[in-house]
Every structure is written in structure tokens, then in C-alpha cells.
Amino acid sequence: MQKQQSAPKPEKGKNRAPLVCAIVGGVIALLFVLLCGFTYLYPNVFPGVTAGSIPVGGMSLSAAERAIEEKSAPLYEDADVSVKIYETTYDIPVASVLKGVDAAQSAQNARAIGRTGNPFSRIWQMVKALAGQGDAQLAATVDADGLNKALTDIAKEALTDPVEPTWDIGEDTMTIHAGKPGVKFDGAAVEQALADKICLMDFAPYEVDTELTETPQIDMDKIGEAVIGGPVNATVDKADGKTIIPEKPGVEFDQEEAKKIVGDGTAESYSIPIKKTAAAVTAADLKEKLFRDTLARTATELNEGNVPRTNNIRLAAKAINGTILNPGDEFSYNGVVGERSEARGYKPAGAYANGKIIEEFGGGVCQPSSTLYMAVLRADLEVTERTNHSFTVAYTPLGEDATVDYGSLDFRFKNNTAYPVKILAEQSNGQMIMTIVGTKTSDKSVKTRTEVLQTYGFKTVEKKDNSMKVGQTRVDQSGITGYSTRTYKQITENGKTTEVLANNSRYDSRDKIVYVGTIEPEKPKPEAPKPETPAKDPEQSGEQTPETSGGGEAPPAEQDIDT
Template identity: 55%
Template sequence: MEKRQEGSSADRSLEDILQEMNGKESTGNHALDALLRARDEESAHDLAGSSAEPSFREEEPMFEPMSAFENLVPAGHGVSAALADAMPEKKRSTSRSRKKKSEKKQKSGKNTPWKKIAAIAGAIIVVLAGGTLGYTYGYSGIHFGMQAGAVKVGGMSLTEAQKEIDQASSQLLDGKAITLTIYDKDYTIDIASVTTGMDSKQSAQEAYDYTHEGGLFTRVGHTLSALVGQGEAPLSVSVDDEALTARLDEIASEALTEPVNPSWTVEGDKLIIDTGKLGVSFDRDVVSKAITEKIRTMDFEPYEVKVTTSDPAPVDVDQIAAEAQTQPKNATVDKSDGKTIVPSVDGVSFDVEEAKSIVGDGSAQTYEIPITRTPAEVSADQLADVLFRDTLASTSTNLNEGNKPRTNNVRLACQYINGTILNPGEEFSYNNVVGERTAERGFRSAGAYANGQLIDEVGGGVCQPSSTLYMAVLRADLEVTERHNHSLTVSYTPLGEDATVSWGGPDFRFKNNTKYPIKIVASQSGGAMYIDIVGTKTSDKKVTLKTEILETLDYEVVEKIDASLAPGTRETQQTGATGYKTVTYKTVTENGTSTTTKANNSYYKKRDKIVLVGPAATTEPATSDTTAPATTETP
């Protein structure tokens, strides 16, 4: 809207308004045209500053007859009657009125011009009132002085105004934006991206409605305000609701936040505690409606969103200490590829009570806590130079390659084990790595122990890889966390160096207790299987094993009568197996010093030899044995 000239509205007189309109041949309103003519006639008389008594022609009216306004004033307003009363009647110049005036002059002693001026002024006011009403209610276009935003549309029809708005406002939206302030951050909405252009039809209609709608006083007031440059209707913009919703969604996804609880980071020799961030929420619908209205009316002033905040959790120094204080951790390797080095982590410690004193009431955003750092022994660069450089242990065991099902199971277990990496401190579980032994996973039925009896079971033979791995673990001096010997001795390992496993039962576990990652290499080829443990040697360590037999459990020969056999016939139903109680020692020699520790105790049951004998002429009834529930293990 154009700025008004200096001075209040009171400074702008009726004379100024009429002067502006004087150049027009016709305003389109009979009342205003009559008013202009009256003003021209009045200008011939200089009422002020004359010493002579003003003279007036009482026979002639100052204005056109009242009929000039009657058609412009709506019925029911009583304006015609008022004007008729106020103006001198055209045909009332009678001798009686002259006589009365003469009598008044004689009584007063002289003529009073100011009374005539007052009468004329009153008549002018009445005429102006009638003219204003006539102009307000009678003018069919957009009233003079009206603007649609900054576009002047006064005196135009709706169609003309629409064209003028289209022409003048084509550049009004270019480069415009609205800034939303949400809590402590500003977000920008580019007007061009969320609108489809100017709604010139609606804008013209609103300029028209500004003076054509409302009650008497509203319409007259708006019409007069338009004449003095105060009539402005907003320009309407067509809002792209879908685009605006999408932009508000983007803003809401960032601005609508849950409280951010305190956090910490280690930087140099400081522990930086961040006390968190308030959660921010607001009424999305209210914001959407407000922004839509601002854009529609081209109100591009910044908009501050009313928000509700929620506090984060208080700073818990004890909890931070439990998380932040740590022992140094050496560099490791990414087990997914066995090549990528994961950097080392220094140890961190600090005085908890001092930290509590520094944090105090937690009113600041951040706090710095002094810490003590303990560097790791193995850095990423150091590990990269020695990763999997040395063979820590290498073992092998023999198998009967002709036993196809069992060989299949051994080979399959080796495939699952092969390539397994353990970083320092990590634990290996044979059952977890190899998994359940099922036909669906490729395992086949082969020999397995069940309560001292040899039976066929899916996965039979997988104890050989676990035992061969145990032999290597002992020689690499790794920490064994779970190991079980077979119930009976096995042929492929020395006493005290086997490790039985069963899905859902006994497991074989060990930890990497070295400073460097280790990797297991497992394979089956021909009549043997192989295990290598590779890692990094830090000394000339050597490991030797020795198993002592504490007790030998000789088996017995048990004869059983079998009526199906011919008399005097003997047949071995079950071979005998000697049982043992053993202890295995591990001796580690490093830098010229030897240390011996017990590796395990093993107990292998004896198994009696059973011989079936054919019946003699006289036999005693055979006694049947009861058998405990079966527990299987693979030999």
C-alpha cells in the first residue's frame, strides 16, 4: 500500500479531496458532480476578510434541487426528508419569508452574516452526507482510492481490476519467503515452491467487497477511508496445499524432537559432558493454518511458532563413569573380512567426586572433566604389520576315508570352523560355530557313542574336529573354558587330548588370551584332517604336553548264552575297552623359563568284552541287563 503524505487524516480536508477529483469530467456520481459545481460557485465569494456585510441571493438556491440526489439514496434512510428540510425550498421565495427576515433585522438592529454562514455550512454538510450515501450505495464499481495490496484498482470494474492485478503483481512473489522460528532455530519456506501464483479474481473481489459489504456505518467508513488513501484489501495467493504440507513435514521432522539426554565424549585429556537438549513440540495444525493464511494474504513477515518443551534427564555422573571409564583395548581386525583394522582404544579414568563437583546443578550446556588416559599396547599401525603373521599351533588326526558318512561329517564341520577369527578376549564355541547337526544342513548318519554303546547318529564323527582343535588350542597356550573327554577312549588322539561335543549337551569353548587376533584354519583331505591356529607370536614360547595315567580300569570278559547259536559256539558281541583315569600337564617354556600347569583330568570308562556262547546240554537262564537312558557322543 502506498504511504500516506505527512500529516493525519484530519489534515486532508474535503477541499483537498474535491480538488483531486476536479479534473475528472464526471465521477460517475450525480451527488459528487453537484458538489463540485457548488464548490466552483462558492469560490466566487470571499467571505473572510471583508469589512462589508456579506450579501446573499436568497432567491436562488446554492445547490441543485434535491431531486438530483433522491435517486442516489437508498429508500428507508430518511435522507431525502432531511435534505428537504435543510435546503431552501426552490419555490418558497415569498413575501412572507422576506417580511419575517425584515422583522428579524429590525429587531436585531443589523444583519448577522455568521448565521447565514452557519446555515450554508449546515446545508453543505447535509448535501455531503447525502452525496456520500449516494456514492457509497450507488457506485457499482470498485470505489475510488481502493487498492489490492500495492495495486491501485479504484474506479475499476471487477474485470478491469483483475487484469490490472495480473499485470502489476506478476513479480510480487519472486524471491519471497517466510521464516519460521521454532524454539531456537529458523526454517525457511520459499513462497514460489508452495504456491501456484496470484489469485487475481479473489483479490479483485476482496477489493470490491471492502466497500460493498457490511452495515451503513461500515460501508460509509470504508468508502471514505478509500478516498483518503486508507482503503486496502489484501492480495490473495493460490496456495499449493500439497507442496506446503510436504515442506512443513520436512520442518516438523527436524524441529519436533524428543528430549536428548546427556551424553559424553573423550577429547584429548578431557571428558566432555553434554547435558542434553530440550524436547520440542508444537501444534502442527495451528502452524499449517497460520502459514497458509500468511501466504494467501502475502504477509511475509517472520512467524514464531508457539512451542512446548520437555526437559532431558539430569546428568548422572556415576552412570557416565560406568560407561566412560575403561581399560585400554588393543587394535582388532574386522571379522567380516579379516583385513580391516579396528583402531585401538585408550584406557580412561577420572575422579568421580571431582566430576560431580564440576557438573554441580547441570545448568550449563557442557562440562569438561580432566581424565587420565592409558594407551593401548597394540595400535592399529602395529597390528597391521603383524596380523596373522605366525602359526601358533598346528595339529592333525587320522580318519578312515572309506567311511564316507563319517568323513562327510568331518569335512563339513571343518568348513564351518575354517576362517573363524577371534579378537583378543573373545570366546569360541564349537556348537555355536558348527551349528546343529541335521540332515537338512548336510550331515549324515555315522557312528556315535551312547552310554558306552556304538550307535549310528546324524553327525557322527564331528568330535574328531573338536578334538583336533583342542589339541591345537593346548599347544597354542590359549585359555580353555569348557572341555569334556569322551566316555570311552578314542583312537585318533592321545589320552587326555580329546574333546567330545553334542548338540544341546557338552560343548568345547576357549578364549583368545593373546594381545593379537587369531584365526582358525581347518580342512579335511584324504585320510586326515588338519587344524592350524595363526596369530602373532610375541616370544619364543614353546608348549609341551604330558599325560599321566592315574589308574587303569581293565575290562572283563562277560559270556552270555545265546540259544540261537549252536552248542559250543562262541561269538564276540562287543569288544572290550580299557578305562583310564588320567591327568594331563602343559609345560610352557618362554624366555628360558618353564612353567607347568595342569591342563585337565580325564576319566574314560572301561567297556567289558561280551561273548555270546551257544547253549550246552544243561544251561542256566541268562540274566538280562537294564540300560540307563542314552546320551550320545561321537567317537
Template identity: 70%
Template sequence: MAKHTAQTAASKTGKKNKRVPLAVKITGGVVALLLVALCGFTYLYPNIFPGVTVGTIPVGGMTQGAAAEQVAAKSKPLYQDAKLSMTIYDTTYDIPVRDVLESVDGEQSVQNAYAVGRTGNPLARMWDVAKALVGMNEAQIAAQVDEDGLTEALEDIVSKALTEPVEPTWDIGTDTMTIHAGKPGVKFDTDAVRSLLEEKIRLMDFEPYEVSTELTDTPAIDIDKIAEEVIGDPVSATVSKEDGKTIIPEKVGVQFDVEEARSIIGDGSAESYTIPVTTTAVKVTAEDLKNKLFKDTLAQTSTSLDESNTPRTNNVRLASAAINGTILNPGDEFSYNNVVGERTEARGYKPAGAYSGGKVIEEFGGGVCQPSSTLYMAVLRADLEVTERHNHSFTVAYTPLGEDATVDYGNLDFRFKNNTDYPIKILAEQTGGKMIMTIVGTKTSDKTVDTRTEVLETYTPQTVEKKDSSMMAGQTRVDITPITGYSTRTYKVITENGKTSEVLANTSTYVKRDKVVYVGTKQPAPTTPQTPATGGSSTTGESSGGESASDGESGTAGESGTAGETSTQTAGEQTQAAS
């Protein structure tokens, strides 16, 4: 009986342990009901599930149409000031999203939102809906790429980031030079970058990212090459000869011990090195030049010419135009022949009088010595350094003795250097019967320059008579007009700081030209007496013939002589003015 009782008790106890508490049953029932409700809600709800957003735009509970309007209204602020940032090697590049995004794809964005909770198995769907209800489900906003804008932005980045290896650079201070190690070349897959950018734009994903790159070797520091470029005397700032405005910065003088620098650099593994240097300041800095460029007239000279002689005036004007605006930086040399060029018909030059071999001839470019001579006069007064100058064989009428400069392309040139500390500019103009040369630059003192020429010797021309059997006795014809010759010395008279000194500018020798006169030697034909009847007729004929011959020869000789003298004199004057 006791045993039975024990078993019964045990049996009762076991039954009691298997009972499920009422609370658990209730909870389970509630969960089951919730799951059923959620499942029903998931499969039966017609709109976008509550809590779903498109990006940060709330569209939960909306119909697809209403959601599309919401996205259209509120999407622009999401990208208006946004940027795509990508790092390539050690540089970050930003692309404004508004430059590469054509528009937000409202339809696709709404479809993305509507798809939340509607894909996958039932549990996955319900899980997505549950997350949306607590604000943890964001649908991807979609956009259309501006292909042209993306191409332009990417090309700009590629031009900067896709690089060849960069050579070492350096900065020069007062007593040290810092050498910066070079940089490796950077390569990357531009097509892959474009594809990734397009994907990020379509998904409105503006998170920064780093581009995978391939680097090429960094150039080694070549101290010998650096020394070759850096070591040198100071060079003042200059001006561009192309536009006459752009200032080219100065370069300080630098010296350093190459072997010491080599030791400091060692294996070249550091990013930078400091090298001791000795520097020398320049005379003219860029700032100084900017304030003083072409501010002063150093000299201006003019000579006269006859504008009615159109071929010669044409040549003078062409040469002047070629010279006008020429800029010489300090130390530069001017060459008349190089600047003006060859005087040819093809370049517009006309035949005009010129000296050649002691004679006056007509040649293309006759007259171009007047611009060279006028410029020489200005160069003397600007106290510039003349490196080549030749006087004419005969004197010229348009310059004082000793102040002319003849030129002959390929043979004789007129050259001078800018020996000032600042750039100079030559202004040349032929106008109103004048050839004007102006040299502008920068005055650094109160210096003025004048000229003085002394005649060492005068060569008086002689008259040379030559016989001409074609002219009647007693008739003469001037064939060559005379020109007086001289030997001279010309000085620059320089006044500066109240003191005056003279410097020899040149010595010149002008040859004389003798006057050549042709004297007639032809005697009249003898006459034979005749009978009155016959003689009358014969005398009339001889008289007519004699008159005719005499008048003809006399007229011809006279006209020829006068014309010859006038022609020679005119040619001589033209040549003097032109040569």
C-alpha cells in the same frame, strides 16, 4: 453622528473577517471534485484497481481473467525456495514450502485483489483505492495445502521436538570431564500447530513464528550414576557380532573423585560443569581396528573323513555350519555346545557311531567331535586360552595323540577364550573329505606355534578268551577289537622374536580296550555202529545231518565272527573318526 460612524465601521470590519479566501475556496472545490471523481472511479471502475498486487505480483488495472493468468505465471517463484520456520523451545525447524503447498489458488487470489476497494462504506472503499494508487495495498495470495506433505513434515518435526526430559550428558577429555545439565521435556498442541501451518500456507504467509510449549522438569545431575557408568578400566574397540563389520568405538579408562565432583556441581543450577579426571588410553582404537580387522590367519588345521559315510558327514557338516562365522571379541569365551546346540533329529542330525561308556554306539550327532577336535588343533596353534577340554576315552584316528577334544551336550564341552587384543573369527568348512578350521584375527608379532606330544605310558591290550557253547570246538569269533591306550603330555612349542619355549597344553589318558575272542566248546555228537543195510541208510542221514549241522554252525559261526569283527572294527573306526 460620530457614534453611527463607529458602528458602521465595526459592522464593516466584522463582515470583512467572515469572508473565505479565494484560494481556500478553490482548494475545497478541487478536493470536492477529486472526492466526487474518486467516488465515481471507485464505484464505476470495472477492473482490479490500479496499484493492487497479489502478494508481490502486480495485477492492478487488469481484468480478473488477465490477473488469473498473471498469478498463474508468476506465483511459483514466490514459494519455490521459501520455507516455513517455527521455533519450538530452543530449536528452529524449517519446512520447505514446496513440500506442503499443492498449488496457488489463482481464482481466490484474484478475487482477493478484485475485492480491494469494494467492501465497506464509501469512505473506506475510496481510502483503499487511494492506497492502491500509491502502491500501499496488497491483496492476499491464496494457496491449496498439500495435506499429505504437511502430515509427513509435521510428524517428522513432532518426533524430534515433542520430547521427554533429557538426562544430563558428559564429554570426557584428556584430564577433564564436562557434564552438561539435562533438558526439560517439551510438550505442545500438535493439532493447533497444524491448524496454524495450514492457515499460513493458504495465505502464503511465510513469516517465522514461535510455538507455545509446556516444559516438564529437568532431570537432576546424579553424580553417583555418572560415576557408575564412567569410572572403569579402558575397553578397546570391538566389532559387531551381527555383521562382522560395524566397529564399536573404544572406551577410555576413567577415574575421578566422586565427592569432589559432587562439591563442584553443588545445587546443579549451571548449564555445565568441569570435573578433573584421570584417563587411561586403550590398546586398540576404532581407527586401528578398522585397518587391521581380520587381516591375518592365526591358524588353520584340517582332518580327514570318509564322505561315503553320509550320516556322519551330515553331522560334521551341520556342526561346521553352526560354527562358521563365529566372532569372538577380546575376552569372549567360545562354547562348542552353546554354538552348535543340541544334536537332535529335529535339527537334522543323523545316527552315527560314537563312544559311550567305553563302547561304540549309534547316536544322533555321532561325528560332531571331529569339528571340535579340528578346532582344538587350531586353537592350540593360535595360542588361544583353552578353558575346558576333554580327551576321548579311546584314541581317535583323525588327530594326533593329545590334540582331540570330545564333547557331549549337557555334560562335556570344549571352551576357549579370545585372549588376543583384537577380535577373531572362526571359519569352518567340511568339503572334499576334509574338515577345515581357520582362525582369522590380527597378528601383533612374529609368533608361531607348533605342538609336541610325549607318550608317558603305553597300555597294551590283552586278548581275553570267552567260551561259547553254541560254536563248535576249534571255532573262534572276535567280538571286540583291541585298542591301545596311552598316557600323554602335549606341549605348545612357541617361537617368538627368535626364542623358542614350551608350554604344557594338556595331559591326556586314553584307556586301552582288550580284544575279546569267543572260542567254541560244542563237541560233535557220538556215532553208533549200524548193520550194513540199515547203517547205510542211517550213515547217509547222519552224514547229511552232520554236514548240515557242521556246515550250518561253522558257516554261521564263521560268518558271525567275521561279520562281528568287521562290524566292530568299522564301528570303532567310525567312532574314532566321528567322536
């Protein structure tokens, strides 16, 4: 008898999977429905949403607007938006580039998060907001002109050409700093990016994409030309005559050794051994001794009654007065005094021209130049250009005059002392006075000596004048004696006197021209015979015998010529 087999029992839980899936699906569907309902029906700004970092989640539209209006201003009142360009960071005050914030529109922007797109998109936006990623843009209005100006000011500094290598001089070494590349960037793109950041109230530093040009190489030959040299003494600022410009030491270094140290020039800096030589005149020394001594003082006489000539001399003296020459500087009379023109106040006065005396603007300005030349000789400064007059002048000794003519003849000299010198020029009390002040470094004194090598006498030339009677004369041109001279400086220092040639001068002679009359006197006509009358005794009659005189006009005395 066969045994009846029983049916297999179903496995425990095997038929529950579809049920679970159905339940989960139902829950998800329900959740989706609920989320969709929440998304579409929730009236306020979704939770977690911010407007430019201002929390407005859960607020009604009007409440969000009030919150934004109240809290937006403090966000940018003291805030800066930072711009990093290459190695430098620039801060732009937000208040200077922001016109204001539209609170109503900003609130609308916040409420719009989670309310655009299909249901899935809306739910995703809402979920992100809950996760802290729902930042709505503030409806801020950027001041385009203000932002453009701020970036333009930054660009003036940040947009740079390549920077050449620099160096610092130490006691025993010179530090050479490598050059820097030039910097370029897209200004329009930076402006747009900053505008977007300001609208979002995003004040995190913004790093600008820059384009760098090639860095200049270290050229030791070029650096050597600029650095190697002897010491430079302290000097004075000629603009005010008081400010001391510090001294510079002399610097030497081995250029070939320096090239080896620099090598390929890839390091930021290099240390080069140097040898320094101290300057002879330091700033402290110059401050103590500046303009303390009178190196020379000279004066020449003039007739102040000649008003036009005196005017010209005073104008020239005014231009010269206070002129400062640092060591090595050259003085130019024409350069300092300038053109002698009517527009500059000069008057016509007597002057030499082509062997004659003429009236020209600036006549007389040779007296200040000659008086200054006399002082320069006695101060033992280096004369670089000087010309004597064509004829002798009355106001200086032979060999000590200096004629000038703007555009052709100049008087120049250099300050060959170790200290600055100043020229003081004054016209007063019938004198032209020149004083040179500086700093004496010894007991040196200078005198001048002039020897006459040859004398050129003048002739008297007579010319006929048919408008004058015989016996009458008129001097048309006075005679001038000429000379050939040699002038020396006698320099006494430390008890020893040496003589140095200062100049050779030649002054022309000029003939005296005298006009004589040619008109013969008329002969008296013969008188008819008169009847004889008895002679009368003059003593008895009381009559006087008439006196007669003859001869022409006496010539004027010769005058010294003063130009």
C-alpha cells in the same frame, strides 16, 4: 445637552465562524459523496490492492485474473515456508504442499476489498488499500496430505524426549554438555497456521509455540560409570574381518571434585580435569599386524569313505571357518556350529551315547571340536569348558579330545591374547585341519605331554548263542581299554620352559563280549555190517582218502572306534 452615544461596532470576523463550519461541512459532505460515488461506481480493483503480494490495483477483473495467473507460480516455485521449533528452523518447499492457485477466484477476492459493509467501512477499506494494507487472499489450494507428511517428518525430529547430558573426552579435560528438555507442540494447530500462511503467500518464518519438559540433571556418578575405565585396544569388525575399530584410552577423574565443578548444573557446559592412559594396541599397530602369524595348526585323519560322517564333519568345519574372536571374546562350539539336525543337512552316523555306539544325526562332529581343542592348546588360548569322550577315540592322542553334545556338552575357549584371532577350518584329503591365526608378541611355542596315571583293562565276557554250533563264536562288542590321564602344556618362551596342567581325563574301559555256540553236533547212526570184501590197495585203485576239518567261525578282528 446630552451627547448621543453611538452603537458598538461588531467584532471583526466574529460572524464568520458559522460560515467556515458550514463550508467545511459542505466540503466534507461533498468529499464523502464523491468517495461514496467512487466506491460504489469504480468498476476496477481499487488502487493499492494486492493479491498475495501480486499488485492488481486499478486493474479490471479480467486483467487482475491474468496478472495473478502469470505471476503466482514464480512466487512459490522456489519458495520455502520456514517453521522454527524450539532452537531449530525447518524449511518446507511450498511447491510440495501447494496444489495450485485459482486466478479467477483470487481476482474476485482482490476486487471485493472496499465493496463489503456500509459506506464508511467501504471507504475505510479503500483508504487502507491506498496505504498499502489492502492484501487480498489468493485462492490457493493446499495439498493437505503433502503438508501433513512434511510436518510429520519434522515432528519425528522436533518432537523429542529429554536429552541426557553428553561429554567429549579431550587430552587433559572432559567437557560435559548439559542436557536438553523434551519438546512438544500442537501439530494440528501448526498445520492450520501453515496452510493459512501458504494461502496468503506469506513466507515469513513461523515460530511454533512449544512446551518444554524438564531438563535432565548432570549425574556425575552415572557419567563416572560410563567414562572411568582402563584402555581398550583396537579391534577388528568381525562382520568383514578387515575394518579396524579404533582403540580407546583409559580415563580417570576425581568424581567428588567434578561434582563441585558442576555445582547446580545450570551452565551449558563444564570442563573436568582427567587423566588418560594410552591403549597398548592402536589402530595403526593392529592394521600392520592383523592375522599375520599362525599361532597353531593341527590335523587329524578320517575315513572319507564313511560318507555320512564326512558330510557332518564338513558342515561343522564350514560353520567354524572364518570365525573371528577379538581379545576377551569366548568361542562356543555349539553356538557357532548350531544344532545338528536333519533339516540343517546333517546325516546319521556313529556316535557315543550312554556307553554305546549309536547312529545319530551329526555323528562325527566331535572330530572338528577335538582337532580345534588340539590347536587351542598349542596356541595357548584359555579353555573355559571341555569334556573328554567316555571312551578313547582313534583320531587324537589321549587327553587331547573334546566331546560335544548340543544342548548339554559344549567346548568353549577365550581369546586371551592382545590381538584378534581367526579360526580356519577345512576338511580335505582325508584330514580335518584347524589353523588359528593371530599375532605373535614373543617367540612362545607350546607342546603337549600326557602321562597315563592308570590303565583299566577290559574283560572278555562269553555269552551263549543257541543258534550256533559248539565251537562257533561271534564277537558282539569289541573291548576297549580305559585310561586315567593328565595332560600338560609345555610352554617355551625366551628360552625358558614351564609346564602347565591342561586337563585331567578319564576314559572308561569296555568289556569284550563274545557269543559261543551251544548246539552239539549230531552223533552218527551205527551202520549194518557189510560183507567182507577183499581189501584194495589205494595206490593201485587210485582212490584218495577224504580229509575232514572242524572248528567254528573265526572272530573278527577288533576295530578302533571312531566317532
